[in-house]
Amino acid sequence: MSAQQTPAKTAVVTGASSGIGAATARQLAAAGYHVYCAARRVDRIEALAAEIGGTAVECDVTSEESVTRLAEVVGERLDVLVNNAGGAFGASPVSAADSDEWRQMYEVNVIGLMQVTRALLPALVATGAGAILNVGSTAGRIAYEGGAGYTAAKHGTQVVTETLRLELWDQPVRIMEIAPGMVKTDEFALVRFEGDREKAEAVYAGVAEPLVAEDIADAITWMVTRPAHVNIDELVIRPRAQAAQHKVHRT
Template sequence: MVEKSVEQSPASTRPVAVVTGASSGIGAASARQLAAAGYRVVCAARRADRIEALADEIDGIAVPCDVTDPDQVRALAEAAGPAVHLLVNNAGGALGLDPVEHADADDWRRMYEINVIGTLQVTRALLPALEASGAGTILNIGSTAGRIAYEGGGGYTAAKHGVAVMTETLRLELLGRPVRVCEVAPGMVRTEEFALTRFDGDTERAAAVYAGVDEPLTADDVADVVAWVATRPHHVNVDLVVVKPLAQASQHKVHRTPSS
């Protein structure tokens, strides 16, 4: 249960940012960096204990929210208050690495529901508050998978391509209104959960993704880009930032140091 809202907080003079998927990884790192940049951050995710600890740490607000649940999304919009300056649509994730011919349709549905429908629902719910702020920003966390296909990634690439096209469409539709629309598309990022979730907790398969890679991106690296995009003067719309580690030239070309 949400015990307070931005409206009720004495810190509500700060610009308000809403970050979904804030319980770990890029979402949690973005919440911390945005708080450091002066935002009052509404931390949204399914795991209440994690976002409550994060909100306490950064003087933010925790709102338990499954972005695929319309009622919970409406509650998130109510808790965020009448004016929101920044929405970071970060909730997402990948499931499995099966080729299309052996794909699990339920995994594909789940990825589409979280990455695409979840982003749609949160954006739609918060758009009035973003516009009411007079200087709103929607920042969608995409992926290089939303630009380039790769074997075994059919369901995830389809979902992230959906996020990319939705972002581009929204920018066209909101032209002339005080809301800019941006995308940050990371490549290989090593977080504590992304690969584990993809491989259903298989630690060996998760570790193999990064084996031999010298310094994949971290959540803080991506959050630094998020904060930079969000804090540009409002007349500057950074349409798309693609960010990859030095060791990654493309989805298919990653430099790996052989193990000794």
């Protein structure tokens, strides 16, 4: 590299194989970042990395060994971490809750977020202007019937974010959270309802314009590209049709 060239800024996006993660990887790449696309589905992240000139890293955020490997690939310096890996599994009331589904949600939305953050924090500090953005949810702010496992996990995401901001107050790292409301992606609702497309489509039935992954990616890119002294603590983003978690205009 010549003296005139400046190395590209780098970003890690977890859960980059689809939805918000893939869209965020694309938009960060368009903004000039070299993006490490981290996810379990290797075929998808390899295709994405080839498309955007990034690096595919197979990673299961719930595995410490896998996360350690991610940190090794990233190296000593990192500008942006987007903790996007997450998910909702099932919609049973507490009285009929599936313990394994609850454990899975906590593992990926809270433990996984912690493990990735812990592993990559030294590299973020090393840049002198790192940024951590956690993808939470409006479910992390209000309860609703059938969502206790997911809302508990996303409340966990929010509280971990707030705690990090307090603990890293004297370090050169910004700590942010985006909390999307109704976002229609290819997989989120389908995964939640175990492939039942009718139930998945019912979530968005009659909503003329739910948010899409690109809307969230656009907001994430804006948040992390503010000047280093500007911290967007949290951004709640919903479609215009969703006035609140329970109040959605359907035609």
